[in-house]
Amino acid sequence: MKFDGDVVEVSFRNLKKEGLRTFLTLIGVVIGIASIVSLLSIGNGLTLAVEEQFESLGTNTIFVIPGGGMSIASIKLNQIDLDTIDNTSGVERSIPIYSKSGILEYNQEKVNVSINAVDPKKAEDIFQSTGFMEVTEGRMMEKNDSQGILIGTTLSTDFFKRDLSLKKQVLINGLSFNVVGILKPQGTSFGGAPNMGGSIYMSLEALKRLYSESNLSPSIIFVKTYTADDAKYSADSIKDYFNDKYGEDSVRVSSSEDLLNQIKTILDLLTLFITGVGAISLLVGGIGIMNSMVTSVMERTREIGLMKALGASDDKIKSIFLLESALIGGIGGIIGIIIGYLMSFTIAFIGQSLGYALEASMGIEITIGALIFSMIIGSLSGVVPAINAANLDPVVALRYE
Amino acid sequence: MVKEGVIALRGVSKIYGVGEIEIKALDDIDLSICAGEYVSIMGPSGSGKTTLLDVITTMMKPTKGDVFIEGVNTTKMSNAELAAFRGKKIGFIFQTFNLLPKLTALENVMTPLWINNVPREEREGIAKKLLKEVGLENRMNNRPNQLSGGQKQRVAIARALAMDPKIIVADEPTGNLDSKSGKHVMDILHNLHKIHKVTVIIVTHDESIGKLANRRVLIRDGKIVNSKSDNKLVCQI
Numbered sequence: 001m002k003f004d005g006d007v008v009e010v011s012f013r014n015l016k017k018e019g020l021r022t023f024l025t026l027i028g029v030v031i032g033i034a035s036i037v038s039l040l041s042i043g044n045g046l047t048l049a050v051e052e053q054f055e056s057l058g059t060n061t062i063f064v065i066p067g068g069g070m071s072i073a074s075i076k077l078n079q080i081d082l083d084t085i086d087n088t089s090g091v092e093r094s095i096p097i098y099s100k101s102g103i104l105e106y107n108q109e110k111v112n113v114s115i116n117a118v119d120p121k122k123a124e125d126i127f128q129s130t131g132f133m134e135v136t137e138g139r140m141m142e143k144n145d146s147q148g149i150l151i152g153t154t155l156s157t158d159f160f161k162r163d164l165s166l167k168k169q170v171l172i173n174g175l176s177f178n179v180v181g182i183l184k185p186q187g188t189s190f191g192g193a194p195n196m197g198g199s200i201y202m203s204l205e206a207l208k209r210l211y212s213e214s215n216l217s218p219s220i221i222f223v224k225t226y227t228a229d230d231a232k233y234s235a236d237s238i239k240d241y242f243n244d245k246y247g248e249d250s251v252r253v254s255s256s257e258d259l260l261n262q263i264k265t266i267l268d269l270l271t272l273f274i275t276g277v278g279a280i281s282l283l284v285g286g287i288g289i290m291n292s293m294v295t296s297v298m299e300r301t302r303e304i305g306l307m308k309a310l311g312a313s314d315d316k317i318k319s320i321f322l323l324e325s326a327l328i329g330g331i332g333g334i335i336g337i338i339i340g341y342l343m344s345f346t347i348a349f350i351g352q353s354l355g356y357a358l359e360a361s362m363g364i365e366i367t368i369g370a371l372i373f374s375m376i377i378g379s380l381s382g383v384v385p386a387i388n389a390a391n392l393d394p395v396v397a398l399r400y401e
Numbered sequence: 402m403v404k405e406g407v408i409a410l411r412g413v414s415k416i417y418g419v420g421e422i423e424i425k426a427l428d429d430i431d432l433s434i435c436a437g438e439y440v441s442i443m444g445p446s447g448s449g450k451t452t453l454l455d456v457i458t459t460m461m462k463p464t465k466g467d468v469f470i471e472g473v474n475t476t477k478m479s480n481a482e483l484a485a486f487r488g489k490k491i492g493f494i495f496q497t498f499n500l501l502p503k504l505t506a507l508e509n510v511m512t513p514l515w516i517n518n519v520p521r522e523e524r525e526g527i528a529k530k531l532l533k534e535v536g537l538e539n540r541m542n543n544r545p546n547q548l549s550g551g552q553k554q555r556v557a558i559a560r561a562l563a564m565d566p567k568i569i570v571a572d573e574p575t576g577n578l579d580s581k582s583g584k585h586v587m588d589i590l591h592n593l594h595k596i597h598k599v600t601v602i603i604v605t606h607d608e609s610i611g612k613l614a615n616r617r618v619l620i621r622d623g624k625i626v627n628s629k630s631d632n633k634l635v636c637q638i
Contacts (some may be wrong), residue, residue: 017503069517268441306501310513310516310560311487311513311516313480313486314484394460398460
């Protein structure tokens with residue numbers, strides 16, 4: 001079918017004539033495309049944010065998680081295990097992170113907090129170089145610092161009637177501690193989000209005041225290797241050691257690349273699923289177009305008969321109706337893309353202000369893909385009505401009441 | 402010099418329905434209409450005059466027989482060829498006007514021009530000239546619902562003339578008009594025939610309209626019932 005400026009003009013004019021119907025039909029497409037675009041954009045943004053965090057941690061990292069996340073029995077790693085990890089070939093050092101919970105009391109108000117502790121000797125420079133944890137006020141934890149704690153801005157400003165600010169004294173499980181630093185708001189990370197409401201950070205020394213050493217076992221161990229290649233081999237060695245000692249899959253050992261791939265697979269699946277839900281609404285929008293076009297062909301039967309009498313070929317009639325439905329798809333697509341991005345940026349903005357690492361990513365693939373998809377849906381919806389219109393008998397159509 | 406008519410029907414039959422119940426709307430009709438003739442087709446309702454018109458205008462293919470227009474056998478043409486042919490050769494005027502309600506008079510007259518791919522820049526000029534000719538130069542931007550019945554039919558006449566066809570076909574053109582508007586419309590058609598030498602074919606059951614034509618073709622039960630001499634097969638130039 002060759003391009004015909006008149007057909008475009010007439011199709012546009014016909015859509016304009018049926019203002020309200022066109023508008024309502026458009027809404028169906030707009031909702032479908034907007035939900036697909038916003039969901040894809042958020043999904044992509046999430047994947048990008050996760051990738052970015054992994055990159056900042058470095059590809060020469062192995063994560064050792066006792067219990068493997070899924071297993072029932074919790075396994076307590078002891079000093080021998082930690083030494084074994086440290087002595088594995090390729091390993092530069094390991095950083096165990098301890099997670100406990102406790103009751104924080106300030107100004108006679110009590111809240112439950114999760115306590116994360118790390119040995120500053122091992123971790124100091126890592127925090128600095130990766131930006132994983134940064135303070136906006138005060139200082140990071142120091143060696144042999146058994147009094148200081150770090151808190152997030154949320155805990156600082158939102159949890160108590162009076163702000164819990166720097167240098168204030170609090171009680172944790174009845175023992176006294178000082179706030180030495182306020183952490184920068186940041187996205188979700190391993191071992192808890194630094195800025196998530198009820199999390200505090202302290203040195204291992206400080207944690208030992210609250211719990212006896214025999215009760216402490218790391219909930220996750222970051223293992224730094226010399227190179228990214230080492231990470232793979234060392235991970236295998238560490239995995240073998242734990243499998244032999246505690247049984248298969250009792251301890252999960254993943255290189256950062258493994259973990260990234262796993263998370264990405266989950267995120268991709270999730271994105272695919274929610275986008276599929278969005279696609280269903282677009283399908284409904286497509287049926288809306290078809291419905292509107294079928295009605296339009298019926299209403300314009302006499303007009304079609306007249307056009308045939310005046311010399312319009314079946315192809316011309318067909319192209320007018322096809323173009324009308326494709327235009328609804330295309331215009332709905334453009335509006336839907338704009339609204340979809342606005343929605344995703346709004347969601348991301350709200351998410352970020354609540355402390356989640358939500359990001360909206362605007363991609364040329366999403367934009368063009370959504371536009372093409374909406375036009376295809378529009379055109380497909382118009383095929384049957386257009387063929388019906390073209391096949392009308394001119395004599396019958398002209399005298400249709 | 403003797404020549405085939407501008408329209409020539411040869412042994413044309415149209416049968417509706419299949420199987421045992423067949424209705425012969427047209428029964429073996431021979432008819433010639435010469436260039437520049439003014440012909441009325443008359444008959445009672447159900448006689449087959451509308452079917453005859455549909456066949457003449459190539460809107461409907463006959464079950465049997467051939468329809469020649471300007472010497473071309475239209476029954477052998479494809480739908481697409483027929484549409485293009487019809488668009489250029491035949492102008493239609495309907496009892497119910499069939500104007501597009503959301504378009505202005507000017508846009509209605511321009512409709513056949515875009516359908517038949519007349520260059521954009523020529524369309525408005527042609528349409529304006531024709532509306533002026535039918536006395537509607539002050540109504541060009543009015544929509545059909547802002548026009549009287551007679552004015553609507555004049556817009557339809559202007560539209561029928563847009564492609565400068567050799568043949569104008571009018572199906573009960575005054576059927577929906579009062580007698581004064583009807584007369585005005587008939588005067589315009591008469592002038593067209595006289596001044597532009599256009600072949601005019603009018604289908605009507607109104608005796609007073611029918612007798613305005615140079616020749617009357619009477620049809621009853623799908624057959625032409627005029628005497629053979631009236632129904633000449635060749636045209637003199």
